[in-house]
Amino acid sequence: xxxxxxxxxxxxxxxxxxxxxxxxxxxxxxxxxxxxxxxxxxxxxxxxxxxxxxxxxxxxxxxxxxxxxxxxxxxxxxxxxxxxxxxxxxxxxxxxxxxxxxxxxxxxxxxxxxxxxxxxxxxxxxxxxxxxxxxxxxxxxxxxxxxxxxxxxxxxxxxxxxxxxxxxxxxxxxxxxxxxxxxxxxxxxxxxxxxxxxxxxxxxxxxxxxxxxxxxxxxxxxxxxxxxxxxxxxxxxxxxxxxxxxxxxxxxxxxxxxxxxxxxxxxxxxxxxxxxxxxxxxxxxxxxxxxxxxxxxxxxxxxxx
Amino acid sequence: xxxxxxxxxxxxxxxxxxxxxxxxxxxxxxxxxxxxxxxxxxxxxxxxxxxxxxxxxxxxxxxxxxxxxxxxxxxxxxxxxxxxxxxxxxxxxxxxxxxxxxxxxxxxxxxxxxxxxxxxxxxxxxxxxxxxxxxxxxxxxxxxxxxxxxxxxxxxxxxxxxxxxxxxxxxxxxxxxxxxxxxxxxxxxxxxxxxxxxxxxxxxxxxxxxxxx
Amino acid sequence: xxxxxxxxxxxxxxxxxxxxxxxxxxxxxxxxxxxxxxxxxxxxxxxxxxxxxxxxxxxxxxxxxxxxxxxxxxxxxxxxxxxxxxxxxxxxxxxxxxxxxxxxxxxxxxxxxxxxxxxxxxxxxxxxxxxxxxxxxxxxxxxxxxxxxxxxxxxxxxxxxxxxxxxxxxxxxxxxxxxxxxxxxxxxxxxxxxxxxxxxxxxxxxxxxxxxxxxxxxxxxxxxxxxxxxxxxxxxxxxxxxxxx
Numbered sequence: 144x145x146x147x148x149x150x151x152x153x154x155x156x157x158x159x160x161x162x163x164x165x166x167x168x169x170x171x172x173x174x175x176x177x178x179x180x181x182x183x184x185x186x187x188x189x190x191x192x193x194x195x196x197x198x199x200x201x202x203x204x205x206x207x208x209x210x211x212x213x214x215x216x217x218x219x220x221x222x223x224x225x226x227x228x229x230x231x232x233x234x235x236x237x238x239x240x241x242x243x244x245x246x247x248x249x250x251x252x253x254x255x256x257x258x259x260x261x262x263x264x265x266x267x268x269x270x271x272x273x274x275x276x277x278x279x280x281x282x283x284x285x286x287x288x289x290x291x292x293x294x295x296x297x298x299x300x301x302x303x304x305x306x307x308x309x310x311x312x313x314x315x316x317x318x319x320x321x322x323x324x325x326x327x328x329x330x331x332x333x334x335x336x337x338x339x340x341x342x343x344x345x346x347x348x349x350x351x352x353x354x355x356x357x358x359x360x361x362x363x364x365x366x367x368x369x370x371x372x373x374x375x376x377x378x379x380x381x382x383x384x385x386x387x388x389x390x391x392x393x394x395x396x397x398x399x400x401x402x403x404x405x406x407x408x409x410x411x412x413x414x415x416x417x418x419x420x421x422x423x424x425x426x427x428x429x430x431x432x433x434x435x436x437x438x439x440x441x442x443x444x445x446x447x448x
Numbered sequence: 449x450x451x452x453x454x455x456x457x458x459x460x461x462x463x464x465x466x467x468x469x470x471x472x473x474x475x476x477x478x479x480x481x482x483x484x485x486x487x488x489x490x491x492x493x494x495x496x497x498x499x500x501x502x503x504x505x506x507x508x509x510x511x512x513x514x515x516x517x518x519x520x521x522x523x524x525x526x527x528x529x530x531x532x533x534x535x536x537x538x539x540x541x542x543x544x545x546x547x548x549x550x551x552x553x554x555x556x557x558x559x560x561x562x563x564x565x566x567x568x569x570x571x572x573x574x575x576x577x578x579x580x581x582x583x584x585x586x587x588x589x590x591x592x593x594x595x596x597x598x599x600x601x602x603x604x605x606x607x608x609x610x611x612x613x614x615x616x617x618x619x620x621x622x623x624x625x626x627x628x629x630x631x632x633x634x635x636x637x638x639x640x641x642x643x644x645x646x647x648x649x650x651x652x653x654x655x656x657x658x659x660x661x
Numbered sequence: 662x663x664x665x666x667x668x669x670x671x672x673x674x675x676x677x678x679x680x681x682x683x684x685x686x687x688x689x690x691x692x693x694x695x696x697x698x699x700x701x702x703x704x705x706x707x708x709x710x711x712x713x714x715x716x717x718x719x720x721x722x723x724x725x726x727x728x729x730x731x732x733x734x735x736x737x738x739x740x741x742x743x744x745x746x747x748x749x750x751x752x753x754x755x756x757x758x759x760x761x762x763x764x765x766x767x768x769x770x771x772x773x774x775x776x777x778x779x780x781x782x783x784x785x786x787x788x789x790x791x792x793x794x795x796x797x798x799x800x801x802x803x804x805x806x807x808x809x810x811x812x813x814x815x816x817x818x819x820x821x822x823x824x825x826x827x828x829x830x831x832x833x834x835x836x837x838x839x840x841x842x843x844x845x846x847x848x849x850x851x852x853x854x855x856x857x858x859x860x861x862x863x864x865x866x867x868x869x870x871x872x873x874x875x876x877x878x879x880x881x882x883x884x885x886x887x888x889x890x891x892x893x894x895x896x897x898x899x900x901x902x903x904x905x906x
Contacts, residue, residue, distance in 0.1 A: 168662055169518030169525045170851040195621065219609055220617075225849035226607075235526075314751070316834075319847035343754070344844060345834050348622035349740070353834075357749035431623060433454070507869045509825030511842055512858035519662065519855065594729045601731040602829060606846065612733060619737040619832075627741070631734035638729040 170229060186214040187399055190227050190236030193220040194347060195427045195434065196284060196367060196420070200240035202438035203415075204393060204408060210448035211407045223320045224249055231274065231396060238395040238408070243279050244387030245286065245326055246394065252325040259283075259388045266392075275397050277408050279390035280415035284367040286326055286386040287378045294360050295377040302380040306361060307337040315339035316359035318346040326386055327363070334383040348428070367417065369425035391415055414445040451625030452632075459611075459633055466610040466637055469531045469603065470596040474589060474641075476532075477539025484540075485547025486573060499545050506541035510534065510599045514606060531603045538599070539592045546588025550581030579652065586649035593641040601634055611637065662851070666859070669852040680840070682860065688836035689864065693823045696759055700766035700819065705812065708774025713800055721775055724768035732826050735761045740833050758830035765826055766819040773815015777808025813876045817869060824865050838864065 187208060191201035201217045208215035221227040221236070224245070230236045243262045247254045250269040256262045263279050270276065288303050295301075298309050306313065321327035322342060331337040343359050351370040354362040362376075366389075370376060393408050423441060426432045442448035452459065484502070488495040508516075517523065517530035554577050562576040604612025614630030617623075650657065669675065675682050711717045740757040747753035781804045789803045805812075831839030841857025844850075 168665075168851055169523065170849045193620065219607060219613060222607060222849070223847050225847070229849055319844040322844070323848050341751075343751075343834050344831075344840070344847075347620035349619065349744070349834075352622065352744045353753070356745060356747075356753065358747070358751060358753045428621065431621070504866070504869075507821055507865045508862045509821075509828050509865055511825070511828050511839070512861040512865075515842060515854050515858040516862070518851075519666075525851065598729055598731045601733050605733070605829070605832065605843070612731065615731065615734045615737050616832075619741065622741060624738070624741060627734060627738050631731060631738065634731045634734065635729055 188236045190239040237399040241394040242389035248325045277393045279392040280412040282415040282420040285389040289364040289376040307335040313339040314341045316343040316345045317363035319344040330385040367421040452629045473535035476536045481543035502541045502544040550584030554580045597638040665852040669856040696762040704767045704770035708771040712778035769818035777811030
């Protein structure tokens with residue numbers, strides 16, 4: 144019995160200890176984050192989200208900068224937008240590849256801009272003071288709701304609105320953060336009244352596999368994902384523009400955006416097309432090529448390195 | 449296998465990070481566990497508190513402990529210090545009991561002889577009790593080392609660089625070769641730790657070699 | 662920060678619905694119970710048999726060495742390996758982590774059953790045989806009651822292992838308290854992560870405390886002498902280890 148009392152007292156102490164900790168938000172910053180801690184001072188730290196295309200774009204940016212004599216490094220993928228924007232904010236990273244419309248809806252939930260130009264203009268107005276975007280590329284990679292061909296046929300689906308009619312049968316797969324994002328369940332609910340019966344938090348290739356194997360019947364898949372072609376997924380139309388014009392755009396800390404850095408990254412932006420981006424993603428995801436090598440080849444082929 | 453061959457420098461770099469996150473806590477844990485174990489032996493009434501209290505800490509699951517660390521330390525979630533401190537707590541939880549067991553196993557006659565030779569309590573502890581407890585402590589340290597190496601990989605879920613990256617990244621890309629590279633690297637690192645501790649034990653207990661011939 | 666965690670933990674919305682704490686807690690407990698039942702059904706008879714028959718001791722060593730395998734890696738490897746099976750069924754999400762957890766729970770359960778039965782004094786065993794008991798009777802009436810404290814100690818280690826690893830298994834899209842840790846991480850919501858972490862820690866402490874109490878209650882009065890002998894270092898632990906997750 145004595146031991147039990149002792150145990151519970153220690154438990155109380157341990158929990159009490161927890162209560163005397165710091166008052167700041169541990170997520171507000173990621174010093175040493177993204178594996179970039181080893182980067183030397185003066186090196187531009189290129190961050191990336193935790194999906195292959197973002198890591199590929201980061202490798203391309205860093206490679207282009209290094210080729211033009213600006214020291215740049217990449218690190219481990221950081222996480223979703225919610226996480227890497229914080230890392231950008233506290234200087235753990237200096238620049239990240241972004242997607243114009245997704246980023247805009249992150250800052251302005253009621254955004255309705257459709258074409259790339261007005262999205263970019265609206266985004267510039269909404270960005271926090273210390274951040275800026277460079278030129279949007281012609282390359283687009285939007286979020287989408289995809290289903291298998293069989294599901295599309297069975298339920299006669301063309302648009303997300305058609306899927307919404309089957310809400311009580313929908314098992315929806317998407318990364319965990321999709322549950323709270325405007326470009327996610329909340330947006331799909333308000334635009335189409337889509338309220339899936341079950342939500343399955345899944346990301347990366349596990350999500351593709353789950354859709355392919357029928358363990359989820361609708362999924363949030365990027366439009367550049369090679370699986371759309373290889374597995375014959377059907378991307379549902381999105382007439383209400385929950386997912387808008389997601390042109391690739393570098394998001395950078397103003398303090399680090401020297402004219403040279405801007406010039407180098409903008410020249411990369413000028414060469415990125417939806418097709419060459421999708422092809423590179425396929426090489427990384429399907430052919431299992433190293434993202435760094437794919438990036439180098441791209442830079443050489445386009446006279447950027 | 450191809451993955452491992454193509455990424456050898458990266459494996460070494462991450463193994464270094466992993467060894468640091470798992471190894472530093474072993475040293476720190478040992479340095480703290482020895483005086484705590486001595487206290488527990490010296491004051492038997494406090495013993496169940498010290499042993500039980502430290503044992504309680506190891507019931508907290510690692511991912512939860514890593515996440516709660518910033519509250520206690522005021523660190524950021526990506527700070528490797530969170531992992532170092534959490535792993536030190538786990539190591540300590542295991543070693544306090546081991547040190548007490550090891551010290552308890554020192555023959556009374558030996559202790560009495562040392563006292564009769566005029567050793568002060570502190571000198572006797574350092575020169576007689578502690579060396580004789582080395583085999584038991586080393587056994588505990590080996591268990592701690594192996595599980596430390598396994599647990600540190602969990603920290604990769606939070607984005608803290610170590611060998612666990614190959615596990616999370618491999619799953620993201622559905623790359624079997626990468627995942628197995630991560631698993632096997634962890635196993636090899638655990639083996640290296642184990643061998644190093646055995647080596648240190650042999651060096652510290654020359655008399656055992658005579659006994660075992 | 663503490664305030665926001667408290668707000669998260671006490672918000673009414675957190676206490677109902679599919680993502681609410683009661684549901685997540687129940688999912689966690691149910692999964693862990695299932696895993697433990699399956700693992701015990703395999704490990705206990707096997708451990709008792711090894712100790713009783715004195716054969717197959719290498720199994721214990723193999724099981725112990727298996728602890729060095731990172732559980733996260735095992736979760737991912739098995740999930741990938743099985744991803745094509747169970748087409749069209751959500752079993753695809755629950756089966757792989759369940760299998761991995763059974764594998765991880767077996768070593769401590771096996772070690773506990775083995776050490777417990779192995780520790781039975783040969784003289785006691787001989788006396789029982791001398792009284793005309795069969796092998797099975799010796800196991801049931803003599804060896805198992807004596808072995809119970811160590812068996813339960815193995816169960817304590819195993820349940821901690823399982824509670825901890827099911828938390829991590831949330832990366833494979835299963836329910837349970839781990840959802841708060843993984844989903845909170847994905848959307849940089851520290852209050853949710855830390856709130857979930859507190860719940861996991863409390864669950865682990867409560868389960869361990871309850872099993873410790875059970876361990877005290879079931880020890881046969883005939884074994885009190887043994888309890889006194891053990892008193893110095895507390896309740897015997899079958900395995901000097903902690904969960905590797």
